[in-house]
Amino acid sequence: MSDPTVTEARKTVAGSASSGITGLIIRYGEAYTLVGLMLVIAAVFSVLPATSETFPTAANLRIVIANQTVLAIVALAAFIPLITNEFDVSVGANLGLASILAASAMSIGVPWPVALCIAAGVGACVGVVNGLLITWAGINSLITTLGTSIIIHGIVVWKTNGVSIVSNIPPALTRFGSGAVFGVPLPLFALLAVTIAIAYLAYHTPFGRYMYAIGSNASAARLVGINTKRILFRSFVLAGLLAGLAGFLQVSRTGGANPRVGEAFTLPALAAAFLSAASIRPGTYNVVGVIVAVFFLATLNSGLNLAGADVYVNDLINGCALILGVGLARFLGRNQG
Structure with missing residues (x-):
């Protein structure tokens, strides 16, 4: 006759093991649902009669990857303040301004490395303005960056009179924007460099840990000695810098600067940034999740x-992705808590 105590202990261990496996499956399911959906969608379009001859081709894959490099960098720009639960809806307008000023500089003979510094500097300056208004003036981040984007739109129209700038863009720059090595689009390497840098910053530096601490509980972060104003200010400056770099890359992709280009990036970038909380690290805005969301869309x-x-x-x-991303971020965030 078996000992009842031993039998009960075995049942407890078996139940715990079963619960652990179930929990593991759920966690992996949540983490990779978006990746799975992307693969399913790709499979559907690969066999759908209307797209079976064009979608599953190497040429279309290269086009999709190259076209998303700029958007992915802008989405990473929006992602940085989002870690702290703040919003930067000016990233698209900032990209447009940086691209216009960089293209204008090159059109009068400024070398492209100097134009790159101009684009990055302009983006960072917009971030400085946003950061000061939010942290020191105490204005809500959504209102601040929305106002900034409207002001930028006015500046761009004043600067260009609504006319694209396409003259004297260096051929070497456009070759980079449209070129490939062994079938891999060259702009993808720029995206990989930015992604690795942001991932290191977010996960392996005190600055990144402080941002996540503020996003989790700003009051608690202040109580433990984190200078929340300084961290928030720097997050907006970094977001502006990335938007400026994306603007320069956009010039290399298109061979010029369109005064309305920024409008096309704002909503997709925000949607991808919010959707990152539904992928890879559910309930947490994360770098790889941003990239997955960009390529899912x-x-x-x-x-x-x-x-x-x-x-x-x-x-x-x-628009639906943006709403879904916000909803999933809240839902998964509560579950993680």
Whole structure:
């Protein structure tokens, strides 16, 4: 006859093991749902009669990757303040301003390395303005950056009169923007460098840990001695710097600067930044999640475009993704807590 105590202990261990496996499956399911959906969508468009000849091709893959490099960097720019639960909706407008000023400089003979510094500097200056208004003037980040984006739009229209700048862009720059090595688009290497740098900053430096601490509980962060104003200010400056770099990369991709280009980046960038909390590290805004979200949306939009969907469908998808991202971030954040 078996000992009842031993039997009960075995049941407890078995139950704990089963619960642990179930929990592991749920965690992995939450972390990689977006990746799985992206693969399913790609498979559907690969066999759909309307897109089976164009979607699953190396040429389309290169186009999708190259086209998303700028957006991914802008999404990382939006992601930085989002870690602290603050919003920067001026990243798209900032990109547009940086691209216009960089292209204008090159059009009068300024070398492209100097134009790159101009774009980065302009983006960082916009970040400085945002950071000061938010941290020292105490204005809400959403209101501040929305106002900034409107002001930037006025500056761009004043500077360009609504006309694109396409003259004297160095051929070496446009070759980089449209070129490839062994079939890999060259702008992807720029994106990889930025992604690695931001991932290191977010996960392996005190600055990154402080940002996450502020995002988790700003009051508690202040109580333990974190200078929250300084961290928030720096996060907006960094977001502006990244937006400026993205603007310069956009010039290399298109061979010029369109005064309305910033508008096309704002909503998709915010949608990807919010959706990052639904992928890889559920409930937490994260770097790899941003990249996954960008290419998830790109895969869906590319397939729909090749299938002949109307242009407005992309806006519907990006808007829904933004709402979904915010909802999932809140839901998963509560579960993680």
